[in-house]
Amino acid sequence: xxxxxxxxxxxxxxxxxxxxxxxxxxxxxxxxxxxxxxxxxxxxxxxxxxxxxxxxxxxxxxxxxxxxxxxxxxxxxxxxxxxxxxxxxxxxxxxxxxxxxxxxxxxxxxxxxxxxxxxxxxxxxxxxxxxxxxxxxxxxxxxxxxxxxxxxxxxxxxxxxxxxxxxxxxxxxxxxxxxxxxxxxxxxxxxxxxxxxxxxxxxxxxxxxxxxxxxxxxxxxxxxxxxxxxxxxxxxxxxxxxxxxxxxxxxxxxxxxxxxxxxxxxxxxxxxxxxxxxxxxxxxxxxxxxxxxxxxxxxxxxxxxxxxxxxxxxxx
Amino acid sequence: xxxxxxxxxxxxxxxxxxxxxxxxxxxxxxxxxxxxxxxxxxxxxxxxxxxxxxxxxxxxxxxxxxxxxxxxxxxxxxxxxxxxxxxxxxxxxxxxxxxxxxxxxxxxxxxxxxxxxxxxxxxxxxxxxxxxxxxxxxxxxxxxxxxxxxxxxxxxxxxxxxxxxxxxxxx
Numbered sequence: 095x096x097x098x099x100x101x102x103x104x105x106x107x108x109x110x111x112x113x114x115x116x117x118x119x120x121x122x123x124x125x126x127x128x129x130x131x132x133x134x135x136x137x138x139x140x141x142x143x144x145x146x147x148x149x150x151x152x153x154x155x156x157x158x159x160x161x162x163x164x165x166x167x168x169x170x171x172x173x174x175x176x177x178x179x180x181x182x183x184x185x186x187x188x189x190x191x192x193x194x195x196x197x198x199x200x201x202x203x204x205x206x207x208x209x210x211x212x213x214x215x216x217x218x219x220x221x222x223x224x225x226x227x228x229x230x231x232x233x234x235x236x237x238x239x240x241x242x243x244x245x246x247x248x249x250x251x252x253x254x255x256x257x258x259x260x261x262x263x264x265x266x267x268x269x270x271x272x273x274x275x276x277x278x279x280x281x282x283x284x285x286x287x288x289x290x291x292x293x294x295x296x297x298x299x300x301x302x303x304x305x306x307x308x309x310x311x312x313x314x315x316x317x318x319x320x321x322x323x324x325x326x327x328x329x330x331x332x333x334x335x336x337x338x339x340x341x342x343x344x345x346x347x348x349x350x351x352x353x354x355x356x357x358x359x360x361x362x363x364x365x366x367x368x369x370x371x372x373x374x375x376x377x378x379x380x381x382x383x384x385x386x387x388x389x390x391x392x393x394x395x396x397x398x399x400x401x402x403x404x405x406x407x408x409x410x
Numbered sequence: 411x412x413x414x415x416x417x418x419x420x421x422x423x424x425x426x427x428x429x430x431x432x433x434x435x436x437x438x439x440x441x442x443x444x445x446x447x448x449x450x451x452x453x454x455x456x457x458x459x460x461x462x463x464x465x466x467x468x469x470x471x472x473x474x475x476x477x478x479x480x481x482x483x484x485x486x487x488x489x490x491x492x493x494x495x496x497x498x499x500x501x502x503x504x505x506x507x508x509x510x511x512x513x514x515x516x517x518x519x520x521x522x523x524x525x526x527x528x529x530x531x532x533x534x535x536x537x538x539x540x541x542x543x544x545x546x547x548x549x550x551x552x553x554x555x556x557x558x559x560x561x562x563x564x565x566x567x568x569x570x571x572x573x574x575x576x577x578x579x580x581x
Contacts, residue, residue, distance in 0.1 A: 129424045133431045374421035375414060 231310030246288035
């Protein structure tokens with residue numbers, strides 16, 4: 095069920111999430127403001143919408159400074175990796191029937207692989223910056239991503255068992271009767287938490303941790319390279335939200351409205367939820383993060399997998 | 411876990427709270443009547459300068475932003491030849507107003523003095539001087555002080571007794 099117009103699909107999936115992630119900066123600032131009883135950016139253009147344009151002009155005209163002590167090649171490549179891996183993952187996300195770049199039969203594994211590769215961006219950025227705050231951020235990122243990746247993939251195996259496929263379109267089609275959030279509620283919660291950690295959003299933004307580490311792994315970055323980390327983070331937010339939609343909330347399925355509208359509504363709902371998380375929860379301590387990951391979430395994911403597997407086997 | 415969800419719920423409820431932001435250029439915040447803002451120099455009820463160039467304000471100023479030069483006019487009244495306040499330094503502490511013996515220097519509640527050019531924040535005497543008496547409408551320093559000026563000899567000020575002639579025994 096690959097798109098009949100592959101070039102149009104590729105261009106659309108490149109351009110729309112990129113501009114959407116730029117708009118998310120405005121969305122996030124407005125929503126955070128709403129939850130803190132403020133207004134947020136509301137001066138530039140109608141409702142402050144042109145704030146994004148102002149930010150873009152600012153970030154493009156800033157000095158793109160590479161510190162003399164940095165490892166230049168790696169320093170330049172690191173911000174590209176995060177964008178490339180997230181955009182690659184977006185290629186396998188079925189936004190609607192026909193709006194997908196490539197319908198892989200192992201799309202879920204591809205997504206997991208790409209999100210693992212995304213860690214390189216952070217670790218290399220922290221390493222190449224040759225500054226202690228960046229390095230600490232990078233090391234935290236490595237530890238956090240590796241430990242959360244484990245139960246992230248395990249929490250998804252329940253969905254795979256129920257759908258009987260790694261293909262994301264097949265998973266969506268398998269939810270015609272019942273969204274997987276009902277039989278796989280535990281899996282959903284686990285994936286949600288892992289997704290927040292994977293997108294490095296609060297309360298799991300320890301690699302960045304601006305209260306402790308200046309700006310974590312991107313302390314030394316400026317100009318458009320910093321912008322790429324920023325866009326990468328928002329792209330990751332879009333990606334995780336669309337993955338939750340696809341895997342647990344029936345993707346594009348829904349009555350009356352066209353499929354893509356349903357998809358966007360669900361995705362936007364989760365984006366708002368992630369922003370609410372940021373507005374309300376404090377950051378974890380690092381040892382709490384690791385304990386939480388390995389001692390709570392991993393056993394829970396295994397139990398979930400075990401029970402789901404047992405039920406699937408018994409039902410057959 | 412429950413407390414986390416509760417926190418998130420209460421934060422979500424803030425969607426329906428009143429915004430605390432004051433949309434500044436359109437709405438103004440309440441300013442107390444004695445807010446300390448832009449400094450002015452006031453005049454006597456009959457239009458003369460109150461400032462006697464005693465330099466007390468310049469001395470008390472913690473950031474040294476006041477500069478002035480004293481001189482005397484044809485009526486033997488001291489007045490500042492120039493009076494300069496550098497508002498890029500001024501911290502609006504109001505010590506100058508406290509120190510002023512003649513109520514000449516006063517702080518007003520106006521604070522909107524933004525400029526694009528730093529040099530425009532240096533106010534000269536003609537920028538500072540206002541036409542009225544400011545906060546003290548009836549006060550005229552030269553009429554109550556014991557200082558002798560042209561047209562007013564010793565003892566001719568309001569509430570002032572004639573000077574005593576020490577060499578005379580007469581009551």
